[in-house]
Amino acid sequence: MxxxxxxxxxxxxxxxxxxxxxxxxxxxxxxxxxxxxxxxxxxxxxxxxxxxxxxxxxxxxxxxxxxxxxxxxxxxxxxxxxxxxxxxxxxxxxxxxxxxxxxxxxxxxxxxxxxxxxxxSWPRIRAEHEERRLFEVMRRLEPQEYRQARALLAEHPAGPLRTLRRTWDRLWMRFDFFEPVSDWPWCQLEGWWYPCPKCRWPMRVARTGQDVEVRCEAHRPRGVHYRLSCEAGRHGMAPLLVGTGKASPSVTGLPASADHLALSRPVWRYGALPTLLELELRDRLQGRAHVEVEMWPGELRPDEYDLRITVTAPGRPARMWWVDAKDWASAEGLAQALLEREPKRRTVYIVVPDHQAHEVHYLKQKLAERRIKVLTLTRIVDQVKRAAGGRGE
Known part of the structure; x- marks a missing residue:
């Protein structure tokens, strides 16, 4: 970079x-x-x-x-x-x-x-440095600020400078992880960029001959991809995109100007995406009888775990899950990063996106000597619901 x-x-x-x-x-x-x-x-x-x-x-x-x-x-x-x-x-x-x-x-x-x-390589060094710098910033925040910052990383990772400043409010000056979209030619289409409908980060523009595909690098496996419409857009407006995936609602282009910013790639990949996964897990369990989901508990160290799920169903022993969500492109890289951590005091559940279900067995083998269990999002939701006396999905 x-x-x-x-x-x-x-x-x-x-x-x-x-x-x-x-x-x-x-x-x-x-x-x-x-x-x-x-x-x-x-x-x-x-x-x-x-x-x-x-x-x-x-x-x-x-x-x-x-x-x-x-x-x-x-x-x-x-x-x-x-x-x-x-x-x-x-x-x-x-x-x-x-x-x-x-x-x-x-x-x-x-x-x-x-x-x-x-x-x-330098790109890997830069990515590692950004991730560790984010961790150092987060660990210095008060519990309430920590929770606010985690949510903002996922919900407001890109946009106009004025909007970001207003949304991040007092935390804005403490997070210098944003970069101008104008510096990123890979996400620009005729001077415009398109936020992913799931993670709100700029989607990549890929050209193959005369064909143009616009896709989210993280959510393409979940159906977030588009093609350039044959229909000409109005003068001065962003080119029209046509959804080609099952999770491709209408999107509107934004100017790829210096006052439109986005989180640096490492912070988006290792900060925003896991938080999105955590929020999805919370939403799928929220309101479930006998289930309590606590996001980013205040007494935790930021590298300990991110969700605490407690089930207290009548007539059943209480159960608890300490969850750390991960959204990495490389299962091998994730396994190595987890092995380099200090062993945890308790069993931690590593939750990965459903589309990485085929990599769970590999991760389990690599982490067999650690107090770590690996599940997809849907599998842990099923476990919690069964423990609460219901049926899985």
């Missing part, structure tokens, strides 16, 4: 520092092949150039980059708003080995150790 002109000096400096850390981890790793090392360094150099003004970026070549990694970083980092001491850092010692400060810096800047050891 490229940096943008409106990213602040502090953020650009932190991104540049992260790129330097990743480059040093590759430069100091003698086990890497020259080709793999070069690929990592080129990736990091591209990020570093994006952090500098165009004239400076044009003069920043690979030779200067590698030389700069061996000295104080002030020759590589863009200027910051305040003195932070980063410019004086040396990440390689005289023998070309990484200093201890490298690991500390990455931990402090929310970059996992695995990123250094496995030489992750």
């Amino acid at each position: 490229a940096l943008r002109e409106h990213d602040g000096p502090r953020l650009r400096r932190e991104q540049a520092l992260t790129a330097c850390c990743l480059a040093v981890s590759a430069e100091a790793n003698s086990a890497l092949t020259p080709a793999d090392q070069s690929a990592v360094l080129m990736d990091c150099l591209g990020v570093l150039r994006a952090c500098h003004p165009a004239d400076r970026a044009a003069r920043l070549g690979m030779r200067e980059f590698r030389r700069g990694l061996r000295g104080p970083l002030d020759r590589l980092l863009p200027p910051g708003e305040v003195e932070d001491g980063f410019g004086e850092l040396r990440l390689l010692d005289g023998d070309g080995l990484a200093r201890d400060a490298l690991e500390d810096l990455c931990r402090e800047h929310l970059v996992p150790q695995a990123a250094l050891e496995r030489h992750w």
